[in-house]
Amino acid sequence: MTDDRQEKARAIVEQLWGKGAASGSDGNDGNDDPFRGVALEHLFGEIWPRPGLAIRDRSLITVAALLVLGREKQFALHLRGALNVGVTPEEIEEMMVHLAYYGGFPVSASARDIAHTILPNAGDKN
Template identity: 35%
Template sequence: AISRWPNRVDQRELRQSEIYKQGMQTRRRVLGDTHVNAAEVQKSSFDAPFQELITEAAWGHVWSRHNWTLRERSIVTIALLAALGHLDEVAMHVRAARNTGATREDISEALLHTAIYAGVPAANSAIKVVKNVFAQLDASGE
């Protein structure tokens, strides 16, 4: 029988690329082992391709570049996520900021900048989320 997709590659048969491995290392460094391990445990066949994509593309290609520090990437990421209204991701990256050297003052400045360039409502929503994350971190002693 002739295959309908003769050049199709079974992704499960490919070995992990070096970029993927670097991405996982950077992802763990930024987000922490606890977060990444939880994501890996929850990964299913449905979202495994997505998890592999973000690990390789975001963490392997972008976050692992040497042009900016992890702190700088963290600040920009928080501002962009706030501007786009992705508040769950804002919370995750605010927690991760502890691992990148980004301070609360850095985050405050990023959100102030967001207010001017992306709008006060976007920044205001993010500020509420960030304050909640800070309160949780303070309560847990982190």
């Protein structure tokens, strides 16, 4: 990975998941794991830092896409990241209601269950 891409990737990953997250919980920075290396270099080193959308907006879009695709593990991971970059629990709740009509009720219901384990005060309005 080039130094520039690596620097950009680390900065974004740390915004989303905190200091040290770019190296993973096992200390792996992608050098020994080609899959992780590609994700860090290309996705977080080239795509996420592109101009035109703020990190917060990219995060909300990512959460929405993962919800609709039913990618529960990645949805939970990116949901935590979205909260860290300023997406509010209320915005996430509203996004899930909105996407129930576009992505389907079953995936939205599953996402809602996951979100309610992660979001502060989730479900208090029910």
